Amino acid sequence: MDLTFITQHYPLYVKAAVLTVVTGTIGIVLSAIVGLICALTRYYKIPVLRTITVIYTELSRNTPLIVQLFFLYFGLPKAGIVLSSEACGIIGLTFLGGSYMSESILSGFQSIKKAQIESAESLGLTRGQIMRYVVFPRAAAAAMPAVSANIIFLLKETSVFSAVALADLMYIAKDLIGMYSSTTESLLMLVIAYLIIILPISLLCSVLERRLRRGGA
Amino acid sequence: MAETIIEVKNLHKQFGDNVILKDISISVEKGEVIVLIGPSGCGKSTFLRCLNGLEPIQGGSVTLHGEPVLYGKKSLTKIRQHIGMVFQSYDLFPHMTIAQNIALAPLKVQKRDKKEVEEETLKLLDRVGLAGKADSYPNELSGGQKQRAAIVRSLIIHPDIILLDEITAALDPEMVHEVLKVVLDLAKSGTTMMIVTHEMAFAKAVADRVIFLDGGEIVEEGTPDEFFDAPKTERAKQFLKTFTYSD
Ligand SMILES: Nc1ncnc2c1ncn2[C@@H]1O[C@H](COP(=O)(O)OP(=O)(O)OP(=O)(O)O)[C@@H](O)[C@H]1O
Ligand SMILES: [Mg+2]
Numbered sequence: 001m002d003l004t005f006i007t008q009h010y011p012l013y014v015k016a017a018v019l020t021v022v023t024g025t026i027g028i029v030l031s032a033i034v035g036l037i038c039a040l041t042r043y044y045k046i047p048v049l050r051t052i053t054v055i056y057t058e059l060s061r062n063t064p065l066i067v068q069l070f071f072l073y074f075g076l077p078k079a080g081i082v083l084s085s086e087a088c089g090i091i092g093l094t095f096l097g098g099s100y101m102s103e104s105i106l107s108g109f110q111s112i113k114k115a116q117i118e119s120a121e122s123l124g125l126t127r128g129q130i131m132r133y134v135v136f137p138r139a140a141a142a143a144m145p146a147v148s149a150n151i152i153f154l155l156k157e158t159s160v161f162s163a164v165a166l167a168d169l170m171y172i173a174k175d176l177i178g179m180y181s182s183t184t185e186s187l188l189m190l191v192i193a194y195l196i197i198i199l200p201i202s203l204l205c206s207v208l209e210r211r212l213r214r215g216g217a
Numbered sequence: 218m219a220e221t222i223i224e225v226k227n228l229h230k231q232f233g234d235n236v237i238l239k240d241i242s243i244s245v246e247k248g249e250v251i252v253l254i255g256p257s258g259c260g261k262s263t264f265l266r267c268l269n270g271l272e273p274i275q276g277g278s279v280t281l282h283g284e285p286v287l288y289g290k291k292s293l294t295k296i297r298q299h300i301g302m303v304f305q306s307y308d309l310f311p312h313m314t315i316a317q318n319i320a321l322a323p324l325k326v327q328k329r330d331k332k333e334v335e336e337e338t339l340k341l342l343d344r345v346g347l348a349g350k351a352d353s354y355p356n357e358l359s360g361g362q363k364q365r366a367a368i369v370r371s372l373i374i375h376p377d378i379i380l381l382d383e384i385t386a387a388l389d390p391e392m393v394h395e396v397l398k399v400v401l402d403l404a405k406s407g408t409t410m411m412i413v414t415h416e417m418a419f420a421k422a423v424a425d426r427v428i429f430l431d432g433g434e435i436v437e438e439g440t441p442d443e444f445f446d447a448p449k450t451e452r453a454k455q456f457l458k459t460f461t462y463s464d
């Protein structure tokens with residue numbers, strides 16, 4: 001183990017980690033938005049949109065992220081659309097994450113019993129109000145464990161971004177190993193970097209889960 | 218001249234091919250307490266649900282103050298502000314406190330003043346014996362307390378009529394009384410109600426009019442004395458025999 005190697009190169013990891021966190025966060029936030037929209041179209045059974053959503057979900061869940069990224073990075077330019085590595089990473093992650101988020105959020109919506117919705121209807125609440133005050137708050141609580149799992153899953157998936165030349169953590173590690181045969185040090189820093197990113201988020205998610213569940217079933 | 222609150226004309230309801238209600242006509246006058254009884258599965262809940270548009274109907278009409286109750290239509294949210302409903306399974310919203318449950322419709326639907334709603338919430342909670350429970354969550358209350366809170370939630374919108382569907386059926390026996398007492402008190406103060414219940418002694422005490430539903434039809438209708446002491450139809454006699462009740 002060469003400590004000087006680590007002290008020398010860790011700034012590279014910090015930079016890559018920042019890139020991973022930024023692209024990952026943007027991708028995850030967009031995934032949640034896409035997921036919410038898809039879940040709403042399926043929950044309210046909106047014609048046409050719902051069918052599109054189902055097709056999208058199947059396509060997204062049944063292809064690996066790396067294939068989606070290759071399509072964006074190497075395929076689209078053939079059609080004249082050239083995207084930066086960052087854009088490919090974010091779009092790819094969103095395309096993948098949207099369907100996972102959609103499934104989790106939809107099952108959250110569906111966990112709200114019909115009687116709850118009917119008693120809200122009986123009070124004269126509109127469909128929008130029922131979503132906002134009755135369904136969403138509890139659906140969010142119910143969906144949170146699955147959504148957290150998706151967040152962690154998507155953060156880990158960012159490790160294939162290097163395939164489209166995004167200088168993320170994986171990319172740096174491979175680079176350093178290739179240049180200096182510093183396998184042990186580079187991998188150690190890689191693992192530590194991912195842990196530093198993911199552990200706090202994991203913790204934050206479980207705190208959020210507990211807070212949302214206040215007030216009981 | 219009495220004022221008609223709800224008018225049901227030739228209501229017909231079926232689920233698929235399964236006819237549940239045939240040609241039912243009833244009108245409910247202001248201040249009247251109607252008790253709807255009948256064997257399990259005869260369509261009592263379905264009938265109440267048709268009255269506030271929770272179920273589509275296949276024939277006839279339901280009107281509230283002359284306004285048609287139309288399933289799935291926008292006008293329903295307005296009509297429902299005049300109809301309170303309490304179900305068998307206390308359907309308070311578990312993520313809101315009792316006060317928040319009660320204030321939801323007056324604040325968000327009726328857009329009333331917050332302070333005024335708060336005051337009325339406390340007053341009504343006190344009236345049903347739930348003073349001090351405003352900030353509790355539903356899961357901190359007993360079944361009987363939850364049902365009384367649900368009654369308050371329907372009262373606060375100042376409905377013209379309240380529909381109660383077996384609101385004590387899911388309760389432990391020792392909690393039934395406290396809930397029925399609240400309903401009896403409402404009846405005394407002139408609240409118009411349509412009540413489905415299996416509590417015969419309560420039905421007798423609270424009703425101005427009893428309607429006996431069986432096989433999708435109104436088989437018999439009369440004052441509680443007439444119905445319970447001298448039922449005219451064979452089916453009503455048979456039905457009453459299955460209950461042993463005491464006053
Ligand atoms: N959503 C539905 N779809 C199909 N059939 C239904 C539906 N809801 C009720 N039914 C049927 O309609 C009939 C009447 O049901 P309903 O719940 O109105 O009876 P009820 O008189 O309230 O009975 P109980 O005393 O057991 O509450 C039953 O045969 C029931 O199976
Ligand atoms: Mg019923």
